[in-house]
Amino acid sequence: MGNLKNTKKKNHIKKAPHSAYVLRLYVVGKTPNCLSALTNLKKICDAHLPLNYEIEIIDLLQLPELAKDDQILAIPTVIRRFPKPTRKAIGDLSNLEEVLHGLDLPINK
Template identity: 60%
Template sequence: MKKNSQEPAACADNHFQLRLYVAGQTPKSVAALSNLRRICATHLDGRYRIEVIDLMKNPQLAQGDQILAIPTLVRNLPKPIRKIIGDLSDTERVLIGLDLRGLQVSKANKNAGA
């Protein structure tokens, strides 16, 4: 969260600020993080930052983002805030949740055309 201030406001346009809430090193949490890293690497091409918050260590942080489910991925930027819960194993739904579905489709179409 503190790192937010270091981010230049100008690049907020297509920059993804993601926060993954986990509770300890559970299989679901580990899976979620690796799935997230993979999806971001594939679709976001460096335009992202992932912050992992372990609620076991910082339980007071759960309230702010209204976290109930674990794991929860919160897209803080770009606005509006989106939440994706689960281990992020369903890539399609993650892309929908992050509003990347449109990009994905257009890319795929381009590929098909070429």
């Protein structure tokens, strides 16, 4: 359904060997929404979780079965897998404040 193709199945952005925060970003190809979501997420993590986060990027076009397993409805969706409990946010994450709140991330002042 997306227009862009992504040859990579999984894309890990690792900033530390044992990250405290594990995030998963579901995208479909390289749509503008998905790209801006990734940019925004990285920006937040770098600012508030320096060297303590991990972002797993999953392209549903490559792994469609995960849509069911993770109950993914909207694209883009970001899931905070660790620490538990999981948190979900959908959209291009354009409001950075809300992302911090929605994913319950610590605010680094």
